[in-house]
Amino acid sequence: SQQGEEDPQALSIQEGENATMNCSYKTSINNLQWYRQNSGRGLVHLILIRSNEREKHSGRLRVTLDTSKKSSSLLITASRAADTASYFCATDRLDDKIIFGKGTRLHILP
């Protein structure tokens, strides 16, 4: 069964705007990770946030985690054309199994 569910499935925004993607999950986790996938390539790890952390930053990326709501969000500020990709959350469950969601397809319009 799917653990992480990203929302929205697809998102189109103008270059320079901020993009927000959400991830909801069902069972308790050790950590949550966000990955990016460009067309025809493998996934690239962006950021890992542990269950005892609430917010984490990396460059233009900001990730939040709300364990009470079992949800996380990924914010990309000042979007660029190169940010066009699919974004996945992956939850590391307490049974030591990592589950990926189906992703959000982000398209940055020039």
Add this chain to the structure above:
Amino acid sequence: DAGVIQSPRHEVTEMGQEVTLRCKPISGHNSLFWYRQTMMRGLELLIYFNNNVPIDDSGMPEDRFSAKMPNASFSTLKIQPSEPRDSAVYFCASSLASDQPQHFGDGTRLSIL
């Protein structure tokens, strides 16, 4: 570091044939994962190894699929016999430990005719 290396990048074969996908993980990584990605089902974990030992193969679809890791620098995923519904992109990933960030190869795009 060369990253995770998968071969072949593309494979087209007829149903019933044996297919072998190969993966070389990043040196020093102790965990290796095999995934399958399709539009319908997304990214599915097939099997993962810790220190060359299979830990969880519950995602392997059926007995036609098998995976081996004879040493720390090489793994194979084999499908025998192959069927059209096996068509997908297969990814290999490795990490320092099973709960650490994973490094993905660029995948093998498999088409079974």
